[in-house]
Amino acid sequence: MSSLGSETSTEDGGKELIGTVAGPGDDPNEFVVVTPDDQAVKTGEFISYTVPVDGTGREVIARVTNREQARGLPETFMADPNVAPEAVASTLGVPTDDIDLYRLEATVIGFYDTGMQTFSNPRQLPSPGTRLWTAPNEMLEAILPNLGVDEQEATDANGSVDLSRINVEEREGLAHMGWLLNREANAVDVHIPIDEFAATHLAILASTGSGKSYTAGVLMEEMMMPDSRASLLVFDPHGEYSSLSEMRGNGIFASDDYHPEVEYFTPENLRIRISELNVGDVMSILDNPSDRMQERLDSGWRAMQRRESRTWGIDDLLEEMRDQYGDDDSSVGALEWRLRRSIQRNDLFTTDVNVPLDDLVAPGRCTVLQMDTLGRRDQQMIATVLLRRLYQARLAAVRGRGDEEGYDGEIIEQPLFALFEEGHRFAPSTGEAPSLEIMRTVTSEGRKFGFGLGIISQRPSKIDQDVLSQCGTQVTMQIQNPTDQDAIKNSVEAAGEEVLRELPGLTPGQAVVSGDAMNTPVLIQVRERHTTHGAGSIPATSQWKQAHEQRNEQPGRTESADMGGGESTGEEDLL
Secondary structure (H helix, E strand, O other), rough: OOOOOOOOOEEEOOOEEEEEEEEEOOOOOOOEEOOOOOOOOOOOEEEEEEEEEOOOOEEEEEEEEEEEEOOOOOHHHHHOOOHHHHHHHHHHHOOOOOOOOEEEEEEEEEEEEOOOOOOOOOOOOOOOOOOEEOOOHHHHHHHHHHOOOOOOHEEEOOOOEEEHOHHHHHHHOEEEEEOOOOOOOOOOOOEHHHHHHHHHHEEOOOOOOHHHHHHHHHHHHHHHOOOOOOOEEEEEEEEEEEEEEHHHHOOOOOOEOOEEEEEEEEHHHHHHHHOOOHHHHHHHOOOOOOOOEEEEEHHHHHHHOOOOOOOOHHHHHHHHHHHHHHOOHHHHHHHHHHHHHHHOOOEEEEEEOOOHHHHHHOOOEEEEEEEOOOHHHHHHHHHHHHHHHHHHHHHHOOOHHHHHOOOOOOOOOOEEEEEOOOOHHHHOOOOOOOOHHHHHHHHHHHHHOEEEEEHHHHHHHHHHHHHHOOOOEEEEEOOOOOHHHHHHHHOOOOOOOOHHHHHHHHHOOOEEEOOEEOOEEEEEOOOOOOOOOOOOOOOOHHHHHHHHHHHHOOOOOOOOOOOOOOOOOOOHHHH
């Protein structure tokens, strides 16, 4: 660059002069910029200009949404691919300096209003001839995420509002996710407020292999830092988060009075007490019970739940139903076979053992439920019962029921966050999961009771749309499937056309962060994890080769059979 004149093209804060406004665009919030620079400005870049608002000059931020060449070398210069166009131009005596000219389309985001603590649209496009700059790094760090920067914080010693003076890293309770994609590494670090997504829920959506589990690991690390000390429960159907235990001995996560706890529960110590199930849960795991069977079961189950004892089993339930309907009732007989097969013979269910909630969740503790050896239905049942108990315990805590006379229920005093890998498995769009109803309840009402929920999935179209639409913060990575893109468009409020256009072009590790935690969607490069990633792809060809070599080293099926001495081949003796 540049042919923009003799003025300096760089100001303090690293912002650079990149072009001049040519005129308005097609949309009321769009304008067109002409720039000679073919390197500095990419699609998604944040640029700025100054306009007077109520008598005060305000720095307005806009996002570059399209970039196309307006003028370049003539096509005839490129006719022979073996000769560089510049060589042709030089031979003909044609100057090539500043011949490239680009046309940028930009959409106004607005100026940051310290009173509203978000962007405000000036409804005023820059005039033709206005010079455009890249937005300053420090200012972007302060205003892109929803950090609630107010006027007092932004006012300097001279009484002027200066957003670039905000030092985001001095704040607590923020998750460092990575940096702005169009800038150099760590030039504009992106921190999002954990309180926002922990209260209004989170969705991490990406095709397989695009980095969704890696990104979830980054967020879990940030939640377990000393300035957050989260109470985190992870539902892990594939055993992908075993490496989180590395946080225990890593000094990054520790302070003088804090070391994160990482606990693992396996199917051997995950048990569901039968009395914790409700009749709807039981109906969902029985094989096609008839209407009459459902009536018998409903009546018997409700009678058992009215009992003071919580340690009853299937035999007690059958006895109750026979008392009500008689010993020779055929429907009760048919139910007996189903109940014994689905519940009594399943090691997951017990009559008396229950996982104490205090063992699962506590401040500064990350608990991973490793359920990779369980079937889908058992995973859903664990999620159903635990979410219900946790929700009721948080509701009781917030409403002060622990102080009520005679209350003997469970209490969870601190807010908590539950993260679901393979979220479509627990909240499917088909409605065929016992866990769906409690997940709808938590996502629609959990904010009031300090119960946040996160969904990770490679198939947004297979997630219940009510659950997905309640996830206020979205981390969206590469998604090619049009059906999944439509699901995001229909369910994620912050996903506009700009976000959807970016999804197919992202590479692994790149993401669009949008929603409640952000003041505007941003493209980021996810930072490197402090712990090992546990869900990488298996190198199939090297493992095939190794396995084949080991197979050949063994006395094998390919060696000739030892048929003893003599001239006979053995084969002849067998004929």
